[in-house]
Amino acid sequence: MPGKTLYEKLWDSHCVRQDADGTALIYIDRHLVHEVTSPQAFEGLRLAGRVPWRTRSILAVPDHNVPTTDRTAGIADPVSRLQVETLDRNCAEFGITEFSMTDPRQGIVHVIGPEQGATLPGMTVVCGDSHTSTHGAFGALAFGIGTSDVEHVLATQCLILRKTRTLLVRVDGALAPGVSAKDVVLAIIGRIGTAGGTGYSIEFGGPAIQGLSMEGRMTVCNMAIEAGARAGMIAVDDTTLDYLANRPYAPQGSLWEQAVAAWHDLHSDTDAVFDKTVRLDAVEIAPQVTWGTSPEMVVSVDGTVPDPADEPDGVRREGMRQALAYMDLQPGTPITEIHPDHVFIGSCTNARIEDLRAAAAVIRGRRVAPGIKQALVVPGSGLVKRQAEAEGLDSIFRAAGFEWREPGCSMCLAMNADRLQPGERCASTSNRNFEGRQGQGGRTHLVSPAMAALAAVTGHFANVSTDTD
Amino acid sequence: MEKFSVVEGIVAPLDRPNVDTDAIIPKQFLKSISRSGFGPNLFDEWRYLDHGEPGVDNTSRPLNPDFVLNAPRYRDARILLARENFGCGSSREHAVWALRDYGFRVVIAPSFADIFFNNCFKNGVLPVVLAADTVDRLFRSVEATPGYALAVDLPAQRIVTPDLGDLGFEVDGFRKDCLIRGLDDIGLTLEHAGEIRAFEARRRREAPWLFNEDSSNIK
Numbered sequence: 001m002p003g004k005t006l007y008e009k010l011w012d013s014h015c016v017r018q019d020a021d022g023t024a025l026i027y028i029d030r031h032l033v034h035e036v037t038s039p040q041a042f043e044g045l046r047l048a049g050r051v052p053w054r055t056r057s058i059l060a061v062p063d064h065n066v067p068t069t070d071r072t073a074g075i076a077d078p079v080s081r082l083q084v085e086t087l088d089r090n091c092a093e094f095g096i097t098e099f100s101m102t103d104p105r106q107g108i109v110h111v112i113g114p115e116q117g118a119t120l121p122g123m124t125v126v127c128g129d130s131h132t133s134t135h136g137a138f139g140a141l142a143f144g145i146g147t148s149d150v151e152h153v154l155a156t157q158c159l160i161l162r163k164t165r166t167l168l169v170r171v172d173g174a175l176a177p178g179v180s181a182k183d184v185v186l187a188i189i190g191r192i193g194t195a196g197g198t199g200y201s202i203e204f205g206g207p208a209i210q211g212l213s214m215e216g217r218m219t220v221c222n223m224a225i226e227a228g229a230r231a232g233m234i235a236v237d238d239t240t241l242d243y244l245a246n247r248p249y250a251p252q253g254s255l256w257e258q259a260v261a262a263w264h265d266l267h268s269d270t271d272a273v274f275d276k277t278v279r280l281d282a283v284e285i286a287p288q289v290t291w292g293t294s295p296e297m298v299v300s301v302d303g304t305v306p307d308p309a310d311e312p313d314g315v316r317r318e319g320m321r322q323a324l325a326y327m328d329l330q331p332g333t334p335i336t337e338i339h340p341d342h343v344f345i346g347s348c349t350n351a352r353i354e355d356l357r358a359a360a361a362v363i364r365g366r367r368v369a370p371g372i373k374q375a376l377v378v379p380g381s382g383l384v385k386r387q388a389e390a391e392g393l394d395s396i397f398r399a400a401g402f403e404w405r406e407p408g409c410s411m412c413l414a415m416n417a418d419r420l421q422p423g424e425r426c427a428s429t430s431n432r433n434f435e436g437r438q439g440q441g442g443r444t445h446l447v448s449p450a451m452a453a454l455a456a457v458t459g460h461f462a463n464v465s466t467d468t469d
Numbered sequence: 470m471e472k473f474s475v476v477e478g479i480v481a482p483l484d485r486p487n488v489d490t491d492a493i494i495p496k497q498f499l500k501s502i503s504r505s506g507f508g509p510n511l512f513d514e515w516r517y518l519d520h521g522e523p524g525v526d527n528t529s530r531p532l533n534p535d536f537v538l539n540a541p542r543y544r545d546a547r548i549l550l551a552r553e554n555f556g557c558g559s560s561r562e563h564a565v566w567a568l569r570d571y572g573f574r575v576v577i578a579p580s581f582a583d584i585f586f587n588n589c590f591k592n593g594v595l596p597v598v599l600a601a602d603t604v605d606r607l608f609r610s611v612e613a614t615p616g617y618a619l620a621v622d623l624p625a626q627r628i629v630t631p632d633l634g635d636l637g638f639e640v641d642g643f644r645k646d647c648l649i650r651g652l653d654d655i656g657l658t659l660e661h662a663g664e665i666r667a668f669e670a671r672r673r674r675e676a677p678w679l680f681n682e683d684s685s686n687i688k
Binding site: 432 | 485501554583641643659680
């Protein structure tokens with residue numbers, strides 16, 4: 001009998017019951033909650049006269065609607081305010097731990113879970129948010145769920161699931177200087193497409209993945225959903241353990257030792273069989289820039305906007321035409337001749353301390369280019385912000401002309417006041433370049449933090465690998 | 470949940486791949502704390518010429534005449550015909566609530582994003598996967614035939630067409646049963662509460678660090 005994949009180990013260790021038809025009841029260890037996808041779930045719970053099964057498994061935080069400017073006066077938009085207050089009320093009513101908007105630990109749910117050690121190896125982690133795949137970076141089975149399933153987990157601590165297929169994405173070799181985790185995952189999505197992982201859980205492996213920091217691994221797993229896979233994951237190693245040691249929610253002392261001993265098994269066995277394997281060579285990955293309205297519409301920064309006429313598939317060709325019309329781009333345009341109006345450094349993909357360091361390293365001693373209307377840095381959490389300030393990164397950003405904001409989801413999805421106006425173009429470290437994502441009519445180019453920083457100071461996309469400034 | 474048996478209705482064709490949940494229901498409408506009322510803002514940015522916001526009277530907004538759902542022939546559509554990877558992007562169940570609230574009970578596509586697909590079943594909406602060439606033929610029939618309607622028979626797992634014969638489709642047995650009977654799956658899961666408690670007790674012994682915060686003083 002062949003060995004098990006990491007996914008199979010996680011599945012097997014959480015299977016409460018398995019029915020003959022393939023349906024299983026899977027136990028959930030950690031339930032992260034934010035204000036947008038939870039109100040209807042709490043309401044459903046109340047209407048049915050139910051209470052949360054295990055309150056202490058839940059960690060709640062408002063992140064999507066919160067202002068990134070001074071928030072001591074509360075939220076100006078009454079609809080946003082009501083949603084955040086509803087989360088506050090629900091958490092108070094059911095005794096759920098919440099990092100409220102003014103708590104120094106508040107931040108983007110996928111930043112604070114790991115930061116607190118609330119995400120641990122071997123866990124099942126869910127949240128009513130598709131980017132929950134982020135937490136798979138810790139050797140956890142983590143995936144996004146809809147509001148009905150949020151209610152289901154609140155009420156039962158379980159989900160009704162079927163096993164997915166398994167996909168190994170192996171990245172061999174070492175990354176070139178200036179090439180980051182974001183470029184790796186964009187290159188992967190460019191290769192397999194936004195539906196390439198549909199029906200699969202992706203395990204990312206190989207030397208280039210193992211060489212990433214936890215921040216980098218989170219960036220990669222975060223965008224597994226952009227490749228269609230609900231879950232992305234990476235095996236546990238010393239990098240994982242070093243990150244987690246002494247975090248507030250992580251076990252301490254002998255319990256830590258006991259946990260570490262168990263976590264050493266959280267990798268795919270050498271003889272495990274995946275349903276599919278995709279291989280990439282790290283040396284072939286250059287800094288990436290998306291040109292269209294789907295994350296798979298991506299090229300290297302040294303490339304050009306592709307021509308739909310070269311696409312043989314009719315449906316895809318039409319999709320490319322629609323994307324180019326929306327993005328107001330002409331086929332054949334060099335990527336380096338595209339000029340963004342805005343630069344956004346933030347989101348659950350790229351708002352951790354390492355991301356801010358990478359951006360600051362490019363910006364240091366330079367100024368935001370005259371053509372840039374706004375350059376924003378939105379740290380992923382209050383603690384990331386504090387750390388960055390302790391390192392003086394905020395001064396570097398401010399001196400360059402960036403705005404240094406309070407933590408939240410911000411312009412990744414523009415549910416708060418941070419948004420693009422119609423026709424505006426943004427170099428963004430976020431995860432989705434869908435039509436209207438950053439504001440109706442807004443045009444998004446997804447890039448790494450260093451690439452966004454370089455676009456800010458040059459006024460156009462440029463190759464950070466060959467940036468000599 | 471409303472029971473699902475046979476749904477007959479006009480088909481509306483949405484001819485583009487990778488329709489994401491941001492397009493199905495834009496973010497500003499996710500601020501609602503209700504499950505209903507999303508229908509008027511389904512596909513808001515494609516459907517209207519102006520910018521929509523919650524609380525605005527949608528009946529007086531300018532419609533985009535080029536958007537397919539605004540064509541009079543598709544006005545009463547209950548079945549949405551779509552292209553590959555429909556419902557990709559965020560986990561927002563609001564996307565299904567909006568489709569449902571608008572009047573769609575069935576979405577037919579060559580493929581769906583996983584979370585959206587799952588969310589459909591929780592809300593009495595049936596996502597039907599058909600082969601890409603079959604979907605292509607349906608697109609041609611719908612566009613060529615005003616009033617083109619289908620009957621989607623879930624118990625029999627087939628779609629009755631006026632011109633292409635009966636089209637069979639696959640559906641997960643558990644989900645099919647839940648849809649047909651309109652079952653609340655929380656109630657079903659709670660029938661296994663004893664097993665969940667036993668599992669939990671075993672995990673507390675075997676992996677106590679997973680229950681660390683239960684006894685910790687984190688506030």
